Amino acid sequence: MTRITINGKEVEADPKKPLITACHEHAAQVPMYCYHPGLTPVGSCRICQVELQQGEIPPRIVVACRTPVAEGMVVNTETPQAHDARRQCLEFLLKNHPLDCPICDKAGECDLQDYSFSEGQAEGRSVEPRRKLEKRKNLGDVIVLDQERCILCSRCVRFFEDVTKKPQLTVSGLGSRSVISTFMDRPLTGNYQGNVADICPVGALTLSGFRFQARVWNLDKHLSTCGECSRGCSITVEVLRRKEVKRLRPHFNEEVNKWWMCDHGRFSYARLNAEDRLQGATLHQDGVPHPVDRETGIAAVVDMLRVHSGAYILISPWMTVEEGEQALAFCHALASPPRLLAPPTNDLKDDLLHTGEAAPNRRGLEGQGFQTQSRDDALSALAAAECAVLIGERITEILGVEALAELSNSIRLIIFDTHALQVSATNVCIGIPNAAERTGTWINVDGHAGRIAAAKPAPPGVASLTRSLEEIRAALAPVAGEVGS
Amino acid sequence: MTRESHPTYLLDRTRLHDSHTLDVHRKNDGYRALETILKEGHSPEQVIDLIKNSGLRGRGGAGFPTGLKWSFMPDANKDRRARYLVVNADESEPGTCKDRVLMEEDPHGLIEGILIGCYAMRIRAAYIYVRGEYRFAYDRVAAAIEEARRANLLGKNILGSTFSCEIWMHKGAGAYICGEETGLMESLEGKRGHPRPKPPFPAGFGLWGQPTTVNNVETLFNVPFILDRGAEWYQSMGTENSPGNILIAISGHVERPGVFEVPLGISAREVLEDCAGGVWKGRRLKAWIPGGSSTGFLPASEIGLAMDHESLKNARSMLGTGAMIILDETACTVRSMEILSRFYEHESCGQCSQCREGTQWLTQILHRIENGQGRMEDLDLLSSLASGMAPGKTICALADAAAIPTHSLVRHFRDELEEHVRRGCCPVPSSPGPAAAPPRSPSVEVKA
Ligand SMILES: Cc1cc2nc3c(=O)[nH]c(=O)nc-3n(C[C@H](O)[C@H](O)[C@H](O)COP(=O)(O)O)c2cc1C
Ligand code: SF4
Numbered sequence A: 001m002t003r004i005t006i007n008g009k010e011v012e013a014d015p016k017k018p019l020i021t022a023c024h025e026h027a028a029q030v031p032m033y034c035y036h037p038g039l040t041p042v043g044s045c046r047i048c049q050v051e052l053q054q055g056e057i058p059p060r061i062v063v064a065c066r067t068p069v070a071e072g073m074v075v076n077t078e079t080p081q082a083h084d085a086r087r088q089c090l091e092f093l094l095k096n097h098p099l100d101c102p103i104c105d106k107a108g109e110c111d112l113q114d115y116s117f118s119e120g121q122a123e124g125r126s127v128e129p130r131r132k133l134e135k136r137k138n139l140g141d142v143i144v145l146d147q148e149r150c151i152l153c154s155r156c157v158r159f160f161e162d163v164t165k166k167p168q169l170t171v172s173g174l175g176s177r178s179v180i181s182t183f184m185d186r187p188l189t190g191n192y193q194g195n196v197a198d199i200c201p202v203g204a205l206t207l208s209g210f211r212f213q214a215r216v217w218n219l220d221k222h223l224s225t226c227g228e229c230s231r232g233c234s235i236t237v238e239v240l241r242r243k244e245v246k247r248l249r250p251h252f253n254e255e256v257n258k259w260w261m262c263d264h265g266r267f268s269y270a271r272l273n274a275e276d277r278l279q280g281a282t283l284h285q286d287g288v289p290h291p292v293d294r295e296t297g298i299a300a301v302v303d304m305l306r307v308h309s310g311a312y313i314l315i316s317p318w319m320t321v322e323e324g325e326q327a328l329a330f331c332h333a334l335a336s337p338p339r340l341l342a343p344p345t346n347d348l349k350d351d352l353l354h355t356g357e358a359a360p361n362r363r364g365l366e367g368q369g370f371q372t373q374s375r376d377d378a379l380s381a382l383a384a385a386e387c388a389v390l391i392g393e394r395i396t397e398i399l400g401v402e403a404l405a406e407l408s409n410s411i412r413l414i415i416f417d418t419h420a421l422q423v424s425a426t427n428v429c430i431g432i433p434n435a436a437e438r439t440g441t442w443i444n445v446d447g448h449a450g451r452i453a454a455a456k457p458a459p460p461g462v463a464s465l466t467r468s469l470e471e472i473r474a475a476l477a478p479v480a481g482e483v484g485s
Numbered sequence B: 001m002t003r004e005s006h007p008t009y010l011l012d013r014t015r016l017h018d019s020h021t022l023d024v025h026r027k028n029d030g031y032r033a034l035e036t037i038l039k040e041g042h043s044p045e046q047v048i049d050l051i052k053n054s055g056l057r058g059r060g061g062a063g064f065p066t067g068l069k070w071s072f073m074p075d076a077n078k079d080r081r082a083r084y085l086v087v088n089a090d091e092s093e094p095g096t097c098k099d100r101v102l103m104e105e106d107p108h109g110l111i112e113g114i115l116i117g118c119y120a121m122r123i124r125a126a127y128i129y130v131r132g133e134y135r136f137a138y139d140r141v142a143a144a145i146e147e148a149r150r151a152n153l154l155g156k157n158i159l160g161s162t163f164s165c166e167i168w169m170h171k172g173a174g175a176y177i178c179g180e181e182t183g184l185m186e187s188l189e190g191k192r193g194h195p196r197p198k199p200p201f202p203a204g205f206g207l208w209g210q211p212t213t214v215n216n217v218e219t220l221f222n223v224p225f226i227l228d229r230g231a232e233w234y235q236s237m238g239t240e241n242s243p244g245n246i247l248i249a250i251s252g253h254v255e256r257p258g259v260f261e262v263p264l265g266i267s268a269r270e271v272l273e274d275c276a277g278g279v280w281k282g283r284r285l286k287a288w289i290p291g292g293s294s295t296g297f298l299p300a301s302e303i304g305l306a307m308d309h310e311s312l313k314n315a316r317s318m319l320g321t322g323a324m325i326i327l328d329e330t331a332c333t334v335r336s337m338e339i340l341s342r343f344y345e346h347e348s349c350g351q352c353s354q355c356r357e358g359t360q361w362l363t364q365i366l367h368r369i370e371n372g373q374g375r376m377e378d379l380d381l382l383s384s385l386a387s388g389m390a391p392g393k394t395i396c397a398l399a400d401a402a403a404i405p406t407h408s409l410v411r412h413f414r415d416e417l418e419e420h421v422r423r424g425c426c427p428v429p430s431s432p433g434p435a436a437a438p439p440r441s442p443s444v445e446v447k448a
């Protein structure tokens, strides 16, 4: 650690990090546009100017993001000179800005807007025409570029250079004719495009799927974990009117995903908003579902399990550790071995985040004692079973509805999932909350625990899986000779 | 065309027939300094000390002491990385055309300077970055390199010594910003010519991240003479802080435009009158630029200034590249500034907010004023914007280069600006009206 002085206060600063980090850690407000802690600093936007005094040299203005911390530095972020330098820089940045904040998706979380509000002049001094450029340029399917809003900070360019290591964007043109573009206008590719919309400090790069969907200040943000692969990236689940998930965004997590997430995870929220959810429960007769309330469904399950102790039980790798705990007790009560369905794999594995294992909690559940069983083994076991209980989000989807449809009608099939399974073998389906409707813990591929948050309410008549399993176990307890809770 | 009264050396050989050939060059003391160093075994440190003692200052614009710059290179025994000398022959500062004369007429003088510089800094490879339009100069230097190689003045074990050195050439593609030393290095590496923030400085992290020194053509051209004739001889010319002779390219409204060799510290009036034959057609001097467009306008009353670093700095200008531009009474300084400003707008690399937007904004304001749509408050706005751009607020000095002449216009030619606004048109009768380049953006209705 190095001792420096920031605004008259002596503080400790990390010499491996640029001065701007020390400023931020010690409550000195220094704005930044081109600087991003996850990217190579280029010091080009010049907004982070502060006054520096070092040794004998008279005070001078430097950019905090490209200035290494050195012993004895005296930094002042609030002198009139520093303020002037930043204000003037801001004025230049606004000179050609279209000021279309009312229709800009970034409004409310825009660094340019925020800093203009706190530091800018009320009146612009420019009477010149603003630059007219393309306002709606699709850079592929994910990202839309508004060239007029762009302040050419080059964060997006460096994202592909530094993070995915596959450069795709560049600044083309010189000086005031500079624009962000891809080589020969080719569309962006890859699984990480969405991140450039997050790191764009203004509204130049927006997600085509989020354009004009919501004002960001109307979104409730819940810290959670992505369930699309065993990396389990930290995310925020952003919900409009307690109802609809509008956006998933990465949340900084040093150990797991830093500032990033993949597009596959980012755009998985359609599933969280699915409309055709199972409410309460269904009882099936000859394949035809009859909606009933959850209590009736539970009673039917209890009746069935009274005569079928030792039923074949299989759980989903989307289950949380807390649900796994309850499922383990459930298996124990029925004297059945605890089994976990192996997560599906896909071809998205890369060197950055995606693991190719498309479920979040295999490691956690295996650690609790569940034996992982492949899909093929599970289907053969089902074909031979008299009674089976399939538990957890997406379990019927992974086993495959077609495969389940081939099971003989003689099996007693009990399902806990977000959707009813409409095959002839089904007897009872109990609805459960999805990943945006419950709390709990997933353990990722490296053993890091990620919490998931209930960002919106479950459909009517749906209770937590833990509660349903516990109720069944309690009802079975006297008969099975086990001690219930 | 040099005045008899001043001793000269830079251009002496260029007046000989076939001055560009090795034959003529060697018959006129060429490569003598290099031979002496190699034969008598001067140490690199001795060479650097001599250059330091001579007081030679860079001729690329900033006037940085050359010996000091060379001594910044890390100790070759401790830092075993490859190291480079980069020769800045991009010469694009408006008004400047002195390096061209040297490269075309005496390319071996440059090569000898490069070799001595490399010897002094223990460098084995030098790059010459030549302005793309300088095809003839490029060919002359390329041919001279071949000649020198055949004569064992270049390559392995030069003149039988242990010193080996190669010189490579590179053509620019027409960007002013590639003359800025770090933009130049990016360009040499095959990237866009975006200047790099400093620190790190080229001596520690230069071309391909290796220790590098960047020097101007004329700077290196001085070196063999200093080695040959000594520091004392060098200091007998010029002033105490700006010793030696300098090449001044004088252009604009003069009788005899051209490149002249004069001692530093000579008065600008002497250059204008004795070298260039005075203002064109006997007209009155209105304004002059002392050292390339970036050094700004000075009024006629200051034509007595001495052409050296200190005197021009005191006049809030710079010696720059020593390229004088003369404007007579028929010129409009506002229009001239608009043209310069448009040049800087066009050439800004666009990284820094103040430079990218500021150069455009200045151009738009000047365009309005010149075309009768100026407002009185625009005058202060010009200075205020220029103060937001420089000094030292951007990655490189291009923003300064646009700000300095803007300040000078408002400082020295405020009357003329005000008259533009008052009259609602350009008051200079023979001014050809709006600048030749079309306005980039349509003019707007302006509050009066
Ligand atoms: C925008 C800009 C353009 C420049 N163009 C040139 C140039 O064309 N030739 C040159 O020698 N120096 C140029 N320079 C100066 C170089 O950056 C550098 O200072 C010089 O080459 C150093 O050489 P010297 O120490 O021998 O003077 C330019 C500087 C700036 C900021
Ligand atoms: S000052 Fe201008 S030319 Fe220099 S790096 Fe910044 S934007 Fe580019």
Ligand code: FES
Pocket: A031, A032, A033, A034, A035, A042, A043, A044, A045, A046, A047, A048, A049, A063, A064, A065, A066
């Ligand atoms: S944030 Fe420091 S220069 Fe851009």
